[in-house]
Amino acid sequence: MALRVVVADDSILFRRVLSDALAGFPEVEVVGTAANGKLALAKVRELKPDLLTLDMEMPELDGLGVLDALREGGEKVDIIVVSALTKRGGDLTMQALKKGAFDFITKPEGLTAEQSRARILEELTPRIKTLASRYAIRSLLKGRGARDPSSVPAATPPAAVPVVAPVVQREGDLTRRLQRVSGQQRADLVVIGVSTGGPAALSQVIPKLPENLGVPVLIVQHMPAMFTRSLADSLALQSQLKVVEAQDGDELTANCVYVAPGGRQMKVIHDDARSYIKITDDPPENHCRPAVDYLFRSVAQSYSGSVLAVILTGMGSDGTTGLRLLKRRNAFIIAQDEASCVVYGMPKSAVESGVVDLVLPLDQVAGQLMKQCKA
Numbered sequence: 001m002a003l004r005v006v007v008a009d010d011s012i013l014f015r016r017v018l019s020d021a022l023a024g025f026p027e028v029e030v031v032g033t034a035a036n037g038k039l040a041l042a043k044v045r046e047l048k049p050d051l052l053t054l055d056m057e058m059p060e061l062d063g064l065g066v067l068d069a070l071r072e073g074g075e076k077v078d079i080i081v082v083s084a085l086t087k088r089g090g091d092l093t094m095q096a097l098k099k100g101a102f103d104f105i106t107k108p109e110g111l112t113a114e115q116s117r118a119r120i121l122e123e124l125t126p127r128i129k130t131l132a133s134r135y136a137i138r139s140l141l142k143g144r145g146a147r148d149p150s151s152v153p154a155a156t157p158p159a160a161v162p163v164v165a166p167v168v169q170r171e172g173d174l175t176r177r178l179q180r181v182s183g184q185q186r187a188d189l190v191v192i193g194v195s196t197g198g199p200a201a202l203s204q205v206i207p208k209l210p211e212n213l214g215v216p217v218l219i220v221q222h223m224p225a226m227f228t229r230s231l232a233d234s235l236a237l238q239s240q241l242k243v244v245e246a247q248d249g250d251e252l253t254a255n256c257v258y259v260a261p262g263g264r265q266m267k268v269i270h271d272d273a274r275s276y277i278k279i280t281d282d283p284p285e286n287h288c289r290p291a292v293d294y295l296f297r298s299v300a301q302s303y304s305g306s307v308l309a310v311i312l313t314g315m316g317s318d319g320t321t322g323l324r325l326l327k328r329r330n331a332f333i334i335a336q337d338e339a340s341c342v343v344y345g346m347p348k349s350a351v352e353s354g355v356v357d358l359v360l361p362l363d364q365v366a367g368q369l370m371k372q373c374k375a
Contacts, residue, residue, distance in 0.1 A: 191217075
C-alpha cells in the first residue's frame with residue numbers, strides 16, 4: 001500500500017519540485033497539492049492522506065494554523081514541515097514540532113530546479129523510509145484486527161515502570177546497576193543525544209530540571225544552522241536552567257544547558273584543570289553535523305568526571321559508538337523507551353548494543369536525571 005501524500009506550498013515551483021522528488025519513491029503516491037493553508041486543510045479532510053508536507057508561511061492560513069486545525073479536528077496525518085532556512089523559519093519550525101509535526105526539511109536556496117530536487121530527495125529519503133515502514137506495520141496490524149495507533153504520539157506517554165535494559169543478565173550485575181541508579185553515583189556531567197522528535201522530547205525534559213541541578217548539560221540535536229538557536233531560545237523560555245546555543249570556548253558551568261550549534265560539530269576539551277567547549281567544522285559523522293558520536297567520543301576521551309548519558313528519540317544509530325566509549329569510562333546510560341519515541345532508532349541501536357543501563361518512558365527521564373545529579 002502506497003504512502004499517500006498531499007503537498008502544501010504557496011510556490012508553484014516548489015510544489016512541483018517537492019512533488020517530483022516524492023514521485024521518486026516507489027512507496028509514495030502524491031494524491032493532491034495545495035497553494036494555501038485553507039486548501040491544504042480541505043485537501044487533507046477530503047483525501048485522507050497519510051502524510052502532509054506543510055509550508056509554514058502561506059496565505060489564507062499559515063502552517064501553524066493548519067496544524068492546530070488538524071489536531072482540533074482529530075485528523076490522523078503525519079506532517080513534515082518544509083521550512084525556510086532563516087531565523088523566523090527556525091522559530092516557526094520549533095513551534096510546529098512542539099505541536100506534533102513528525103519532522104522537518106529545509107528549502108534549498110540559490111539552486112536550480114534539478115539541484116533543489118536532488119537536495120530535497122536527500123533530506124526526504126530517511127524520513128519517507130521511516131514513515132513507509134511505520135505504515136506497512138500499521139497496515140499489517142489493522143489486517144489482524146488490531147487497533148490503529150495515532151500517527152502522532154501523545155504529548156504525555158503513559159507512565160511505565162522503569163525497566164533495566166536487556167544487557168543486564170546476572171543478579172550481581174543487576175544489584176550493582178540498581179545501586180548506581182538509586183543515586184549512589186553522582187553525575188558530574190549530563191550529555192544528551194536526540195534527533196527526530198527531539199524538540200518536543202527536550203521540552204518534556206529540560207524544563208522539568210531545577211535551577212540548582214548542579215551540573216552542566218550538553219545536547220546534540222540534529223539540526224541545521226539557525227534552527228538550534230531557535231531551539232535554545234525556546235527551551236530557555238520554558239526552563240529554570242540557563243539554556244544557550246554553545247559557542248567556541250564556553251567553559252562548562254553547572255546549571256547551564258549547551259545546545260550544539262547546527263551545521264557544526266561540538267566537543268569537550270579538558271585543559272589546565274578546566275573543561276570547555278570546542279566548536280569545529282570537522283566533517284559530518286553518520287551523515288550528521290552536529291553528530292552525537294562526535295560529542296560523546298570527546299567526552300569519553302577528555303572528561304575525567306562521572307558522566308550520565310541519555311539517548312532519546314531519533315532515526316538511525318548516531319550515538320551508539322560514542323556510548324560504547326563512554327561505557328568504558330563507567331558512564332551511566334539511559335535510553336528512551338520505544339512507546340514514547342517518535343522514532344525508535346537511536347535508542348534501539350543503543351539498547352541492542354548492550355551499553356544501556358536503564359530504559360525509561362520520556363516522562364520519567366527528568367526525574368531520573370535529578371536523582372543522579374544531586375549531591
